[in-house]
Amino acid sequence: MSTVVAEQASPTPESSDSGRKPTLREGAFGNARALTCRECGHEIPLGPHYACSECFGPLEIAYDFPAVTREQIEAGPRNIWRYKALLPVPDDIEQSPNMEPGFTRLLKAHNLGRTLGIDNLWVKDDSTNPTNSFKDRVVACALSAATEFHSKVFACPSTGNLANAVAAAGARAGIKTVVFIPSNLEKPKQVNSAVYTDSLVAVNGNYDDVNRLASEIAGEEDGWAFVNVNVRPYYAEGSKTLGYEIAEQLGWRLPDQIVIPVASGSQLTKVHKAFQELIKLGLVEEKPYKVYGAQAEGCSPVSVAYKAGVDAIRPVKPDTIAKSLAIGNPADGIYVLDICRETGGAVEDITDDQVREAIVLLARTEGIFTETAGGTTVGVLKKLVETGQLDPTLETVVINTGHGLKTLDAVSDQVGPAATIDPSYASFAATGIA
Amino acid sequence: MSVSVRIPTILRTYTGGDSEVSATGGTLAEVLDDLDASYAGIKGRIIDEAGQLRRFVNVYVGSEDVRFLDNLETATPDGTQISVIPAVAGGC
Ligand SMILES: Cc1ncc(COP(=O)(O)O)c(C=O)c1O
Ligand SMILES: [Zn+2]
Numbered sequence: 001m002s003t004v005v006a007e008q009a010s011p012t013p014e015s016s017d018s019g020r021k022p023t024l025r026e027g028a029f030g031n032a033r034a035l036t037c038r039e040c041g042h043e044i045p046l047g048p049h050y051a052c053s054e055c056f057g058p059l060e061i062a063y064d065f066p067a068v069t070r071e072q073i074e075a076g077p078r079n080i081w082r083y084k085a086l087l088p089v090p091d092d093i094e095q096s097p098n099m100e101p102g103f104t105r106l107l108k109a110h111n112l113g114r115t116l117g118i119d120n121l122w123v124k125d126d127s128t129n130p131t132n133s134f135k136d137r138v139v140a141c142a143l144s145a146a147t148e149f150h151s152k153v154f155a156c157p158s159t160g161n162l163a164n165a166v167a168a169a170g171a172r173a174g175i176k177t178v179v180f181i182p183s184n185l186e187k188p189k190q191v192n193s194a195v196y197t198d199s200l201v202a203v204n205g206n207y208d209d210v211n212r213l214a215s216e217i218a219g220e221e222d223g224w225a226f227v228n229v230n231v232r233p234y235y236a237e238g239s240k241t242l243g244y245e246i247a248e249q250l251g252w253r254l255p256d257q258i259v260i261p262v263a264s265g266s267q268l269t270k271v272h273k274a275f276q277e278l279i280k281l282g283l284v285e286e287k288p289y290k291v292y293g294a295q296a297e298g299c300s301p302v303s304v305a306y307k308a309g310v311d312a313i314r315p316v317k318p319d320t321i322a323k324s325l326a327i328g329n330p331a332d333g334i335y336v337l338d339i340c341r342e343t344g345g346a347v348e349d350i351t352d353d354q355v356r357e358a359i360v361l362l363a364r365t366e367g368i369f370t371e372t373a374g375g376t377t378v379g380v381l382k383k384l385v386e387t388g389q390l391d392p393t394l395e396t397v398v399i400n401t402g403h404g405l406k407t408l409d410a411v412s413d414q415v416g417p418a419a420t421i422d423p424s425y426a427s428f429a430a431t432g433i434a
Numbered sequence: 435m436s437v438s439v440r441i442p443t444i445l446r447t448y449t450g451g452d453s454e455v456s457a458t459g460g461t462l463a464e465v466l467d468d469l470d471a472s473y474a475g476i477k478g479r480i481i482d483e484a485g486q487l488r489r490f491v492n493v494y495v496g497s498e499d500v501r502f503l504d505n506l507e508t509a510t511p512d513g514t515q516i517s518v519i520p521a522v523a524g525g526c
Contacts, residue, residue, distance in 0.1 A: 039490070051520035053444050056479075056490035058522035138525065159526040205497075207526060212494065215523045219443045220453065228525040236525060266525040312489070315501055324526060329492070329499065331524040 025090070028148040031066065032088035035059040035233055038335070046088075048149050048225065050232045058331065059233045061088050068281055070252055073244075078103045080137055080241040086277060087241070088234050089144040098143055099169050101129045101136030102241050106249040106397075111365035112378070116385050120395040122255070124246055125368055131168045131192065132403035133161035133324075133371075134267065138238035139169045139227060145234035146175070146225030153178055153224045157214035159207050159263065159324045160189030161402055166227055167196035178224075180210050186323060188406045206318055208329045228264075239267040243274025246397055247284050254278070256394035257290040257345065259384070261377045261401055262302050263325040265332030268293055271399075272339045292390065293336050293347035294380035296322035296372070300349035302333045306340065307347075313337075321352045321410050322372040324402060346389045350379040358382060359404060359411050369404030377401070435460050437510050439469060440517040448476040462495060463506040465516060480518060481506075492521045 024046070034043045039057025050059055068085050076082030080102030081094050104126050113121035126134040139162070146154050154170040155178040156162050163179035170177030179193050183202035194200045203210045211229075218229040227235045247254055254275055260268040272291055278284040295303045298320025305313045313333040318326035330336070340347050350358070355372055358379030363369050370378065381398050384390035404411070421427035428434065438456050441449050449455050457472070459465035470477035482488050485506075493500045494517040500508045510516065 051442075051444055051490065051522050056444070056488055056520050056522070058490070157524075157526075162526055208499070209497065211524050212492070212517070212519055215442075215519045216440065216517065218523075226523075229523040232523060232525060263526045264524040315499060317502075327524060327526055329521070329524075331522050334489070 025148060027090050029061075029088040029145070029234075030090055031063045031085060032061045033064045034062050036062040048145075048151075048230045050230050061233050061237055065277075065281060068283065070248075070283055073248065073283075080140060080238065083241055083244045086244065087141055087237055089141060090148070093144055096144070096147060097173050098140050099130040099136050099165075099172060101140055103245060104128050106246060107366065107368070109366050109398075112362060115361070115365055116382055116392070118381075118385065118392045118396050122246075122250075122395075122397045123362075123366060123368060124242065124397055124399045126242065126399065126401050127368070127370060127374070127403035131161070131164040132406065133165065134239070134242060134399075134401040135161045135165035136169070137241050138162075138235045138266075139165040141238035142166075142225065142227035142231050142235035143169050143173055143175075145231045146227070147173070149225060149231070151223055151225035152176065153221070154227070155179065155214070155217075155224055156227045157181075157207065157210040157229075158193075159326060160185050160193075160406065161324055162228065163193040163200065164189060164196075164406075167193045167200070171196045180214055182206050182210055182323075186407050186409065188408060192406065207327050208315070211327075211329075236266045236270055239270035240274035240277070242267065242399065243271040244278065246271075247275065247278050253284050254287055254289050255397040256288075257292065257390060258397045258399070259292040259294055259377055259381045259390075260399050261325055261373045262293040262295050262333075262336055262347065263327040263330065263373075265293070265302060265330045265336035267401070269332050269335045269339060272343070289343060290345040290390075290394075291339050291343045292345040292380070292384060293340050294377040295347065295349040296320040296325055296355055296376045297349045297351050298322070299326045299328060301328060302330060302336050303347040303349040305333070305347075306337055311337065320355075321407075322355055322376045323407075324371065324373045325376055346384065348380045348383055348387075348389065350376065350383055354379040354383070356411055356414055360414055362400070363404070368400060370400045371402040371404050371407040372410050373402050374400040374404075375410070435510060435512045435514075437465055437512070437514040437516055439465065440515070440519075442518055442520055444520065445476060445479055445518065448473040448479075459510055461506065462493065462500060462508045462510055462516070465510050466506070490521045492519045493517070494519070
């Protein structure tokens with residue numbers, strides 16, 4: 001019997017046990033207890049499943065956490081595995097070849113804060129991960145799950161960053177990778193995948209088309225672990241580490257407010273989950289905090305629903321330079337709405353021109369070159385202050401999730417030489433720069 | 435109007451494991467009724483109590499999500515390919 005990675009054809013996975021499930025190693029998923037449906041609470045055993053067999057709702061990981069102390073975490077490695085007790089990974093995760101992402105810098109953004117009028121602003125800079133986006137975090141957790149499920153192929157549909165991370169992590173782990181992207185993706189993101197894998201597949205369509213194709217392939221091919229489809233519950237947990245790190249780096253406390261980019265919305269919901277877990281485990285003090293979501297106007301289904309005060313998200317056809325955020329039909333969109341509303345935050349969107357301006361603003365104030373997703377996030381932060389939706393006297397964290405070198409074209413017309421001169425002092429003096 | 439319908443893995447218990455089945459109907463609503471006549475109960479998994487598509491199911495007629503078309507009233511001409519897909523995938 002070959003490994004079954006696709007959802008199994010059975011009424012409920014409980015009754016599908018009869019010899020079809022791959023045998024799982026003891027402790028393969030650490031302290032994870034089960035998969036539980038976010039909609040109806042139905043629980044099923046851990047396996048390569050992502051949709052509830054009762055209601056199609058998204059499955060997520062439930063845990064039996066032991067007592068975890070700050071000291072135990074602090075004694076761990078300077079990467080996401082310091083939080084392994086809180087992730088669906090085995091205790092020996094550090095023995096398997098992986099990219100060891102995480103523990104990226106949390107920078108006090110004095111200049112940007114001054115420019116925006118925010119007293120106390122931090123940038124969590126995730127562009128310094130191994131493949132230069134936060135996706136290395138989620139992929140590391142997905143890779144562990146794929147390995148424990150004995151998958152033969154490691155795959156994903158992607159707007160670029162995820163493909164880069166999957167291709168690189170798969171190469172290092174020695175597992176075949178196949179990554180699917182929209183064919184109009186930024187060239188650097190294509191190269192950053194193709195260099196690691198001979199199986200980059202460009203699909204004529206937008207991300208939602210690519211995602212749909214991947215869901216169909218996942219239903220047909222045995223032994224394929226699509227990181228954000230059939231192992232999505234494990235994958236998504238990786239984003240919690242962004243939340244854990246921010247709290248730890250602030251000295252084991254939560255910020256007052258945080259601004260997070262939204263494509264599928266997974267990252268935002270998991271940072272919130274991380275904060276809630278830290279409170280429950282007594283690792284930080286309980287306090288109110290506000291969560292804000294950032295989208296680009298050309299793909300803002302969640303922001304539109306937020307502003308309209310409705311609970312349902314109307315899918316859109318994306319048209320924005322923020323291609324990494326261009327998901328017209330976001331899987332976790334409704335949960336983003338819930339979290340932003342419950343915590344007193346908001347979801348806001350900005351134009352492509354504002355995205356470009358914000359990229360340059362972050363670069364010139366903090367020396368951080370972000371990609372269009374980070375431009376969107378910083379630009380939304382600016383707009384939130386200007387429109388009075390965010391209190392500038394409260395401690396604020398903004399997440400930069402990806403590196404600007406991957407979306408150079410976005411600003412290449414904006415910036416360039418201030419002058420082109422002859423190599424003489426007179427020519428230089430004539431520029432007025434001195 | 436004969437159309438073919440791709441069935442997601444979690445609904446294949448209804449189709450005896452078949453991943454692709456045929457059905458008839460001039461609109462998506464009619465197709466789902468016909469499908470339910472052959473595979474009792476399957477419609478209730480796709481449509482909620484209020485008669486709307488469940489929020490975690492995507493249905494495509496051809497390559498288009500029916501929410502961009504006329505939802506359950508979307509026309510399904512002869513030979514149309516319909517796909518039913520769980521909506522929770524993604525994360526980019
Ligand atoms: C740089 C960057 N930031 C943010 C996101 C959005 O993440 P999520 O789908 O979890 O909302 C993505 C998705 O690809 C991304 O590449
Ligand atoms: Zn459910």
